[in-house]
Amino acid sequence: MPETEPWEYSLYIPNDPRAVTICRRTLRLILTMHGLIRLVDVAELMATELVSNAVRHTKGPAALRVRWSVNGVLRIGAWDADPSPPEPPRPFTPELEGEDGRGLALVRACADVWGWHPLSRFGNRGKYVWCELGAAG
Template identity: 35%
Template sequence: MTRRWTRNPRCVPLARGVLREALADWGLLQIEDAALLVLSELLTNAVRHARAPPGREIETRYRPVEAGVRIEVHDASDDRPVPRSPDEDSVSGRGLNLVAALADRWDVSDREGPGKAVWAVLTVAGTPREDSGHVQPQGAF
């Protein structure tokens, strides 16, 4: 399932709604809360931090994997996200740490064309894990 979004914070709840429906269709409601939080963090990072030429959109991709879901957020910026170690008084900077805590795996992959794909795999507890591999999406946007 693939969708494109204008780089605007309003896309985050819309993308969450699309993922929520997909998880229900795939029978993956057990991981819904964690998957929605992971998506929110990855997509918010792309909206806030991905420096890309005007008119470039953000793309989300969701696909079922064995007993789970792979969530991808693509943007046209070559800048890679870096987890931070914020102090306890910081109001931001914990997103990738949350992703790492909730996902079975996450990483950043190159794309054909400009930018990157940040992805995470979440599975139902007690099931075999998918081989992560690196995503090689087609085309630029």
């Protein structure tokens, strides 16, 4: 049974492609322990795309943030130190070849809602790209 109390986790990672796998496996464990196993597959895909973008397109550290709200919404987000907006998602079509450029299109297609915003706090800059999945999903 999923939890009714809110919770939030943050995993800070170096700029290292191996961190994407660590984030995905950590997310699977978090959701399983909180009784949200039915969201694992889609949540892993979303987190992989968001964290991959943060690691691939920036030079600094990044973070995976996962939050469960009392209204049954799972928010998955990736922070990175680059305040530049993410590239807009290209239309997702089966004809797209290669692996690059499809991440945010997948997020847009699978998430209930997604977005991003720049951050500036305590002298730190960057952006936060997020998506939400409803528990009914």
